[in-house]
Amino acid sequence: MVTDATGFGPPSEFADDVLEVVDQIPEGMVMTYGDIAEVLGRGGPRGVGSVMARYGSDVPWWRVLRSGGWFPQGLEDEALAHYREEGTPLVGGALDGRRVDLAVARWKDARRPTA
């Protein structure tokens, strides 16, 4: 079997699954790293974050956040801009608005990639 995708293509089946789930998140909805890991039934919050950090460029990474609804570290400003643009429900208000309202924006209907 091809030990590695030389040239181009999914770096690993795991990363492909993570990107697939994130790509399923509709506008105005968000998921936490732990939720994605749970949906996949594999890996962990670190595994998803690691893959996202390298290949998240191909998916709406701003719809993925940490537990509690906090934005990813280092991209709070970028994520916040996307949320305001998509109308994602924030908590605290425009002044604080540094957190997402998981009570309304938490996407749980994501399904495992059948690919």
Next chain:
DNA sequence: GGATTGACCGGAA
């Protein structure tokens, strides 16, 4: 092949 880092989570002090 091994060791370190990284967009994390949860519990305890």
Next chain:
DNA sequence: GTTCCGGCCAATC
């Protein structure tokens, strides 16, 4: 309520 610690998994050097 906030802060610190260890544990977890995958990718990269």
